[in-house]
Amino acid sequence: MIDRKTGLACSALIAPMLVLAVWRILTLDDWTTLALPNGSPLPALILLLFPACSALVVGALHWDSRGARADSARIRPWCNWAKSLSIGYCGGLLLLQGVLIIRSLDLDVALDFSAIGRALGIVLAILALLSINQMPKLPWFEPRFAPGGDLGPIYGPRYLRTQSRITVAVMLAVIAYSLAVPPTIAWRSVPYILLATACLVLWSIAWRVHLGRKWKLERSACR
Amino acid sequence: MNLVFKALSDPTRRRILQLLRERPMTAGEIAAHFNFAKPTLSAHFAVLREADLVHSEKAGTSVTYSLKLSVLEDALLSFAETVGIGARPGGKLKLATRRSK
Numbered sequence: 001m002i003d004r005k006t007g008l009a010c011s012a013l014i015a016p017m018l019v020l021a022v023w024r025i026l027t028l029d030d031w032t033t034l035a036l037p038n039g040s041p042l043p044a045l046i047l048l049l050f051p052a053c054s055a056l057v058v059g060a061l062h063w064d065s066r067g068a069r070a071d072s073a074r075i076r077p078w079c080n081w082a083k084s085l086s087i088g089y090c091g092g093l094l095l096l097q098g099v100l101i102i103r104s105l106d107l108d109v110a111l112d113f114s115a116i117g118r119a120l121g122i123v124l125a126i127l128a129l130l131s132i133n134q135m136p137k138l139p140w141f142e143p144r145f146a147p148g149g150d151l152g153p154i155y156g157p158r159y160l161r162t163q164s165r166i167t168v169a170v171m172l173a174v175i176a177y178s179l180a181v182p183p184t185i186a187w188r189s190v191p192y193i194l195l196a197t198a199c200l201v202l203w204s205i206a207w208r209v210h211l212g213r214k215w216k217l218e219r220s221a222c223r
Numbered sequence: 224m225n226l227v228f229k230a231l232s233d234p235t236r237r238r239i240l241q242l243l244r245e246r247p248m249t250a251g252e253i254a255a256h257f258n259f260a261k262p263t264l265s266a267h268f269a270v271l272r273e274a275d276l277v278h279s280e281k282a283g284t285s286v287t288y289s290l291k292l293s294v295l296e297d298a299l300l301s302f303a304e305t306v307g308i309g310a311r312p313g314g315k316l317k318l319a320t321r322r323s324k
Contacts (some may be wrong), residue, residue: 132294135294136292137293157289164294
């Protein structure tokens with residue numbers, strides 16, 4: 001769903017993320033631990049999570065558009081939506097990673113980087129939430145290489161609606177949790193959030209396959 | 224957002240959206256579920272289109288309507304349905320139909 005230009009813009013944001021992460025890990029005294037002043041230490045590999053997540057989202061959006069004609073009127077709203085989502089997501093994660101690195105450097109700056117990082121994280125989550133909220137408004141577009149195959153005009157939009165509804169519910173829970181817990185503990189929840197995301201992806205694939213089979217059966221019954 | 228609230232405040236329009244949740248339908252298929260005159264339903268469709276809650280596609284002589292609800296609008300629809308906002312179906316539109324008859 002993303003065009004070549006957007007892909008290049010996202011790559012330009014992911015590359016510094018990767019360079020910064022590698023540089024910070026190499027300059028650490030103990031390369032396994034990222035010590036934060038006035039905070040609990042984090043595993044240093046968390047820095048690589050930022051470019052990895054960005055690459056995953058951009059890659060997934062790019063993968064979806066494979067086989068579709070860019071000039072197709074049906075895919076154009078998806079392109080615009082994916083463009084704002086991918087650039088906003090990569091830009092936000094770059095800023096978030098920057099704040100984490102500056103915080104770990106323990107510079108003598110009179111700024112509360114912990115609060116800045118938290119605010120940035122919440123803004124990023126709200127941006128993603130707004131994007132997912134608009135997803136069911138987009139015309140149903142059948143990706144060529146999707147698990148479950150063709151979902152048809154009935155199950156396709158239904159799948160999209162349910163998926164966005166569940167994603168919005170999960171994101172709201174994450175935002176509420178981030179606001180409720182103290183910033184020092186918030187970082188510890190990252191593995192659980194990643195686990196929840198993985199479960200969501202697995203459920204999404206399983207449900208898509210189920211709907212694909214259902215549509216296939218109904219179509220063969222009609223013939 | 225005002226247009227969305229206006230569109231969701233009427234039970235008939237909410238019923239149309241509930242029907243479209245199942246599958247995309249032609250105007251005739253939707254009309255079969257109601258006892259209204261066609262101009263009344265057309266007015267309802269116009270309100271839904273104006274609020275960007277449905278997508279219409281003309282194929283030959285029939286118009287196929289499909290749902291175009293964001294997650295928030297979907298939640299608002301469920302809320303309005305649960306609370307039962309605008310208990311009298313039709314409202315001003317019903318009056319307009321009576322006049323035209």
